[in-house]
Amino acid sequence: MQLQHSPVTHHCFQHIPFALKRDDLLHPQFSGNKARKLMTLLDTPQETFKTLTSYGSAQANSLYSMAALAYLKGWTLNYYVDHIPSWLQTAPLGNYAQALQLGANIIPTRVTYGMSPADYVGSLPHDDNEKRIPEGGRFPEAQAGVNTLANELLVWIAQQPTQQWVVALPSGTGTTALYLHKALAPHGIKVVTCACVGGREYLQQQWRELGEDSHPLILDSGKKHHFGKLYQEDWQLWQALFSATDIEFDLLYDPIMWQQLLLWWPQQPSHHQKHLLYIHQGGQLGNVSMKARYQRKYASPM
Template identity: 25%
Template sequence: MNQEIQTTFQNDISLTIKREDLIHPFVSGNKFRKLKYNLLQAKAENKTTLLTFGGAFSNHIAAVAYAGKEQGFKTIGIIRGEEILDKIEDNPTLKFAQENGMQFEFVTREDYRHKSEASFIEKLKEKFGDFYLVPEGGTNELAVKGCEEILTEEDAVFDYVCCAVGTGGTISGLINSALSHQKVLGFPALKGDFLTDEIRIFAKKDNWNLISDYHFGGYGKINLELIEFINAFFEENKVPLDPIYTGKMVFGVIDLIHKNYFPAGSKILLIHTGGLQGIDGMNMKLKQKKLPILISNG
């Protein structure tokens, strides 16, 4: 569903947000897209278990747990950080995943860095038996195929398509399906320049740019300015934004409008990639820091 943002911007620029967060109540946004063809492939290979990786508040972990339960798979989550082993009840993301049947394996941050190595995967197979491996964040060729379905015929009217970037799968799908007159802009949620190479593995066109000025200090980092922006955006448009990905992207796009980055008359489509389950976890941290909390409903 596309929802026009009613705010009047300079130079006759219009903003519309694609509500991918509304696709599914628990497997929302790009996670639904990324898992769609991976789940079909797992069934085609007669796999009964999904194994994947993520951090303590991972949207991906929550989505795989629910999708696995819904589709009849056992699920295993390799979780970064042994220190949260005895804190599952205090963690809304992990508690949700566990309630939906996910089995956890907590590993040290050092070991987690080796998660893509064959020897690490082999040890997991020795421990858990046969499984279908879904990469951290869900990005692989099948995930990109799913994300290519985000844009539809009605989106042909837009000049710019903007999305947050984590592992690069979503933007790669958008790049591949964007029309010749459209420019895709990605807003990384992480520091670093490695994403360009990751995206080029899957992207088949050069119709895109990364804008790396709006990560707010890095992955999972947030400040008072971003909190106030997300809350004001919700009050004005009744659209909740997550603070890790989409909130930063929307902040960046609106800031660029004010800085005259976009030509007059531009029609901009914002992709809401979901991730709202992470708000509860972020609000726990904000309360500890005595900062205002994020509002995500009336």
């Protein structure tokens, strides 16, 4: 399977022209930044491991990607979560439902073991037949796959008229943004991101734990944003993005990034001479449950 060479399309949103790297189109089951980060494992011989072990949210995009990876490789996925909401167990949907269909073992730890998923996975004995993946795919092996994305961007940029490019993408653990920055900075290409899960300090700590001291630019308006909480401005911006581009973006991360970009981009000196290249990192499957929550709260038909 060749998870490379996703297309680049051109759009405009609220007077900001931008190119869009469509990594959401890499593969129906294995796309976006998770496909890039897990590419090394996809290329690993099947007999190397029998089990993948990871942890995170029951509706995380990484859950579905790892379930797809395990399914494609014939491995078992044991994925630990803090808890599984009763409504989700009763009516599975989104990433959770698809991961179950792909054979993932999704195991709550808080009630069963009295521990967080990270602590429980850390307490498990070592197994040579097992590969452990930190939450969100934040591990050094992700660099090789992200480098393939960076190389595709460089090839594409080289084919464009000589211009100054800025690459933008939102961050959870920030792994993709970090390794893109590492690959693109020597070519004079700035990478900007924003912290969607925690604050600036959280994101910087994630990067330091990967052993990197040079970091992307973090856009931060100073407005507090709680991960997973419903914000009407996020819902409205996501709908506006769809109307402007006819493309479905991730509802949890992309509105936060675009709020930052809409404030930051016009303030940049000579921004009319700069060109924005936005990375679509997939995640639409996770929109199923988020859209249902927004529609219940704000009674929107979309």
